[in-house]
Amino acid sequence: MTFLRPLATKKTKAEKLRAGSTSRLLAAAALAGLGTMAIELSAVRLIAPWFGTSQAVWTSAIGAVLVALCAGYLVGGRWAHADAPEKRLSVCLWAAAAWAVLLPKIAPWIAALLVPEGASLEQVASALPLTSLACSLVLFFPPALLLATSGPLVVELIARGTSCPAGSAGGKVLACSTVGSLLGTFGTTYFAIPSLGVQGTLWVTAGLICLGAVFSSRAGAQHQAAGLVLGALLSGWIQPDAEPFELIAIGESPYQQVRVTELEDGWRALEVNEHRGSFQSLWAPEPGLLGPGYYYDYFSLPPAWSGASEDWDALVLGLGAGTAWRVLEGALPLGVELGATGVELDPLVIELAREHMGLPQSSEGRRVISGWDARVALGPLRQEGSRWDHVVVDVYANQVEIPAHLATVEFFTAAQGVLKPGGWLQVNVGALGVDDPLVLAMGATLADVFGGPTLALEVPFSRNVVLCQRHQAPVLTPSDPGFADVGLELRALVQRAQVPGTWTLLDSGDGQVLTDLDAPMESLQRASLARLGGEL
Structure with missing residues (x-):
């Protein structure tokens, strides 16, 4: 018996067209998913100069996008049953691309309305949940909604064009959209923003969304008109805005926007996401004390109190541009x-900092460990046997927030482990007074780790408190005779620290001892800001 192999049938022209149309629609869904994640990840970076990048701001941005996705799915589902859904899909994608182009220009205007120029950092922080949510809804709800309509519309178009079951079509669309979202997530964070900045990232995102719009429909005249409109939007802004005359350098990293600005008298400031006159580091033409109102000067006291005579080894966690180094370098005792x-x-x-603020290259006597979290770095440093006379903790995730994992018993125990006997640990805390809730908690935590009271010193003319502890030795207090036994240059600083009401000793029972499993830093920050608001 002879069996005949069935002849392979060639796809008809109509079948090939349907297959090509399906591929283009799935590509459009993938690009819409990419655009959604790129806009969402760029969102917080775009508004960070006004609101910071705290968990509350991320929550507002993510919440706004999720609400938009919910609304977009519903709208897309309704439009899927209308005539010519492919045209609606194309219009939504073109509109989302145009909004992405507009975002870098309208964001400062919207943020300025919600955060007046005269508002203090504390006032901004107290209203942060509402203002950041309002800003996120105004800026990011429209493009996320427009992009979300693509899912139901693409499912409907594939189902109509191929007689594919809705479940099968929906699965393909969801898979492609998720792949696009993954590409948008990793590409935005690790490649686009560091290389192109936020504005460049949004423009590239707009271009990719436009490509999805072209894939989604064959309406040539519509694409030409939309392209002309988008080109007109870009043509007026292809040149970057003129920066203020004091701006020296600006860059985008995976973490934040970083700026170096020129201040009065030749001083320079390094700012990270700041927009309100605050700064992360300062550079003065000459090393040494900066003057009243600068907490960095308090880092110069431990060498004098310890009677340093030859070498003084200091570890700064949260180095920034090296302000603490320059203050110590200029204020150390002679020799x-x-x-x-x-x-x-x-x-x-x-x-x-190396290019514009005098931070030296790593060499003998100067070592910079870049790209490491402070807590993670302590493990290898201890393993290699390094020990210091002085550890300075000056770490902030945002303008006023100490990361929870850098304020606990476990972290300070690790920091204590790299101190020499008699070595000092100092922590800069953004707070109002020595009885601030955050100061009480962190002072109690330090006291629990070191086994003795923590000295809290309020910095006059600022919103900073410096906490001091000592390994295997008691801390000096302003009432001790040795406290004022410093050089002439530090005498005024010590006298300010001795003013009654500006210092206190904190025991482990004076506040909540913070641990990795229980460190309510955000509630402590809110309590601190609420206390400030009551005094204004």
Whole structure:
């Protein structure tokens, strides 16, 4: 018996067209997913100069996008049953691309309306949940909604064009959209923003969404008209805005926007996401004390209190542009050599500080550990046997927030482990007074770790408190005779620290001892800001 192999049938022209149309529609769905995630991840970076990048701001941005996705799915589902859904899909994608182009221009205007120029950092923070949510809804709800309509519309178009079951079509669309979202997530964070900045990222995103619009429909005249409109939007803004005359350098890292600005008298400031006159680091033409109102000067006291005579080894966690190094270098007693190590999370901060703020290259006596979290770095440093006379903790995730994992018993125990006997630990805390809730909690935590009271020193003319502890030795207090036994240059600083009401000793029972499993830093920050609001 002879069996005949059935002849392979060739796809008809109509079948090939349907297959090509399906591929283009799935590509459009993938590009819409990419655009959604790129806009969402760029969102917080775009409004960070006004609101910061705290968890509350991320929550507002993510919440606004989720609400938009919900609304967009419903709208897309309704439009899927209308005539010519492919035209609606194309219009939505073109409109989303246009909005992405507009975002870098309208964001400052919207943020300025919600955060008046005269508002203090504390006032901004107290209203942060509402203002950041309002800003996110105005800026990011429209493009996310427009992009979300693509899912139901693409499912309907594939089902109509191929007689494919709705479940099968929906699965393909969801898979392609998720792949696009993954590409948008990793591409935006690790490639686009560091290389192109936020504005460049949004423009590239707009271009990719436009490509999805072209894939979604064959309406040539519509594409030409939309392309002309988008080109007109870009043509007026292809040149970057003129920056203020004091701006020296600006860059985008995976963590933040970093700027170096020129201040009065030749001073320079390094700013990260700031927009309200605050700064992360300062550079003065000459090393040494900066003057009243600067907490960095308090880092110069431990060498004098310890009677340093030859070398003073200091580890700065949260190095920034190296302000603490320069203050120590200029204020150390005569003949004392500074051995300095610094840990900084953001490599771009180090790069700009070396170019514009005098931060030295790593060499003997100066070691910069770039790209490391402060807590993570302590493990290898301890393993290699390094020990210091002085550890400075000056770490902030945003303008006023200390990361919870850098304020706990476990973290301070690790920091204590790299101190020499008699070595000092100092922590900069953004707070109002020595009885601030955040100061009480962190002072109690330090006291629990070191086994003795924590000295809290309020910095006059600022919103900072410096906490001091000592390994295997008691801390000096302003009432001790040795407290004022410092050089002439530090005498005024010590006298300010001795003013009644500006210092206190904190025991482990004076506040909540923070641990990795229980460190309510955000509620402590809110309590601190609420207390400030009551005094204004």
